[in-house]
Amino acid sequence: MSEQEQEFSGSDVQKKFLYLNRRAPYGTIYALESLEVVLIGAAFDQDVSLAFLDDGVYQLLKGQDTKAIGMKNFSPTYRALGDYEVTKLYVEKESLEERGLSIDDLMEITYEDEDDDWAEKPSIQLVNRSEFAAIMAAQDVILSF
Amino acid sequence: MSEQEQEFSGSDVQKKFLYLNRRAPYGTIYALESLEVVLIGAAFDQDVSLAFLDDGVYQLLKGQDTKAIGMKNFSPTYRALGDYEVTKLYVEKESLEERGLSIDDLMEITYEDEDDDWAEKPSIQLVNRSEFAAIMAAQDVILSF
Amino acid sequence: MSVLHTVNKSPFEKAAFESCLKHTGPGDAVLLIEDGVYAAVKGTAVADRIAGGNGAVSLYALGPDLAARGITESAVIETVKVVDYGGFVDLITEYDVSQAWL
Amino acid sequence: MSVLHTVNKSPFEKAAFESCLKHTGPGDAVLLIEDGVYAAVKGTAVADRIAGGNGAVSLYALGPDLAARGITESAVIETVKVVDYGGFVDLITEYDVSQAWL
C-alpha cells in the first residue's frame, strides 16, 4: 500500500470519489467492506465523499452492540473517519424519515477543520432527496456497495 | 445417489415436500439450483410440490433464449418434470397479474397420469394468494430458494 | 398445521416481508431475524403493516439482531415479542413447519 | 455532468429500481440490465413508473437480458430503447459517470 501511496501522493490527478452506501450493516458485509475501501482510499489524496441513503442510513445508528451475534461491531470506525480526512458524510433526510429516524439517532461524527484553527465540526450533512442527483452528477467516480 | 435411493425406496416414510420459488432465473442461480434439488429429490418417493410466486413465476416464461448472455437455458428442464413424476406446480395468480402475465405466457408443462390411462394433463395449477397459506401449512418440509 | 415464517430482509430493501405477510394463515407466526428486524421498529413507513396487522398471526423479533443494529427494545412495536436464539429454537419446535422468506 | 444509472434488480423484488428513479437528474439515463429488465415490460404493476415517468431521463434496457428472460421486444415499453452489450459500452462512454443501483 505504501508504495502506491507514494506513487500517487506526487500525482496531480485529483478526482471526486463518492462511496454510495445503501445497505444495512451485519445482514450483509457490504457496509463493512465499503468502509475498508474508504480507509485505504484515504491514503490517496482524492476528494472523498460518502453518501448514506435507503438502508445505508442504518450503518450510522447509535448503540450498536453485536456481542450476541458473534460479529465485530465496526460502527466505531465511522467516528474515526475524521482522522483519515474523510469529512463529508451525506445522509439522506427522506431515508431517515421513512425509517422513523432523525439525526439524533445517529452517531456523532466530527472532524477537526485545519482551515479553521482545528475547530471540531460535524461530518454528517443532511441532504434532501432532490439534492442527491446533483451530488452524484458532480462525481468522477461512484463506488456503490 | 443410487445407494440412497435404494435405502429410501424401501422406507415407508413419505413426507410432503414443497419447493418454494420466489426468484427470477439467470440474475441469480437460485432457480437453477432449486431445480437441481427437485430432480435429485424425485428419486426419493416423496410427495413433491413446487410453488412459484413473486418473481418465481418468471422461471416458467416461454421463449427464453440465453445465447447472448452466454448462460445455459435451463427452462426446458421444467417441461421434463413430468418424467420425474413431479406433477404439481402451483403458480400464484396474483404474482402473474402484477407482472402483466397470464398462464398463456408460461410454458406448457404436462404429465401423463398413470391413474387415468396415461392421459396427458397440465402440471401447472393456478392458485390464488389466499390459498397459499393452506398449501404451506399442509407441508412437512418447505425448501425455499 | 401451523407455519413459522422467518423474514431476514429489510422491509425497505426487499419485498420478502410484504410477501410473507400476504401469505400467512391463522395460527401462523412470523419471526424477524437479521435485517428483517427493521420491520419491528415503531414509527417507520411500514410499521402499520405490523401494528395494524392480522391479529391471528403472532409476531417475534430476534433480540441479538435488534441489539446489533442499535435498536432498543423500547423502540420495538408492542405486539412484537423479542426472543433470543433459544426462543428461535423453541418457535421452530412449536410450529409444525418453517418457511424462510429469503 | 450526466449520470448513467444501472439497475440490475427486479422492481418487484427490490427497492433499487424505485430508489434509482427518485435520484435521477435531468440529462441522466437509466439502463436496465440483468433482472432489472423486468421493469421495462408493458402492463405490469410498475410500468407506469417508467411510461409516465420523467421525460428528462433516457431509458434503456439490455437486449440480451430481455431475450434470456423470454421478453420479446414488442413487450417492451415504447419509451425504452433496447441496446446490446456494445450499446451498453457506448452509454458508459457517453455519460460522464455511472452509478450502479445494486
Added chain:
Amino acid sequence: MKIGILVSEGPFTHQASDSAYQFVKAALEKGHEIFRVFFYNDGVNNGTRLTVPPQDERNIQSNWTELAEKHNLDLVVCIAAAQRRGILDENEAKRQGKDADNIAPGFRISGLGQLIETGIESDRLVVFGD
C-alpha cells in the same frame, strides 16, 4: 427434536451462516439433536480451510469445525454446488485432475440426496439464506 439445517450462503458476505451457527448452538444447548447441516448454493464456501479472516473477527469455518468436533455434527457440502465454486476434497481433486484441495476438517462432500434425507429424517428443517 431432530433438526436439520440448510445453509445457502457463504461466510461473511451474508449473515446466514452466522445465524445458522448461533441457532445450532442454541438448539444443542436445549438438548435437541442436529441431524445434519447441509451447505448448498454459495453455502459450500463455508467449507474451505484456506480462509484467513482478520484476527479481530470471527472465523466462521473454524467455528463450524470446532462445533462439529465437540458435538459430532455432520457437516455436508453439496458436491454439485461445490464443483461450480471450487470446493474440493482430496478424492474430488484427484478425480477432477486438480492439483490442490481445500475442504476444511469436519466437513464432507456428498450429494444432494443428503439434503432430501435431512428433510425426511428430521422433525424440522430450518433454512438460512439470502
Added chain:
Amino acid sequence: MKIGILVSEGPFTHQASDSAYQFVKAALEKGHEIFRVFFYNDGVNNGTRLTVPPQDERNIQSNWTELAEKHNLDLVVCIAAAQRRGILDENEAKRQGKDADNIAPGFRISGLGQLIETGIESDRLVVFGD
C-alpha cells in the same frame, strides 16, 4: 477510452461476473482499453482455479483467464476480501501457513489501493454487483 471494472460477486450465484465479462468483451471489440478488472467482496471467488462447472455450462474462471491472456488484461483480486474467503496464491499460502493455494492463472492478488488507482486512472469505472 480507458475503462475500469469492479466485480463484487462470485461466479454463478449472481450474474454480475457474466455481465462484466460480456461488457469487457464488447468494450475491447470497440477498441477501448480495459485498465483493470478488480474483484472485491465475493468477487474474489472468480479467481479460484479449483472450479469444475458442469460440462454444458460456461466456465467463468477460464473465460476470464483466456480473455486476460488474449488481451493482456490485469485481473486483480483484493487481498483482504480474498483472505476472508479463502483465495490464496502461493506466496500468501506460505505467509499464512496454509498447505495449498487456489489462485487461477491470469489473476493476481493485491491491495485495495489497486481499486482506488483504477478509479483515478480510468476514464470510467463500471460496477457489477448484487
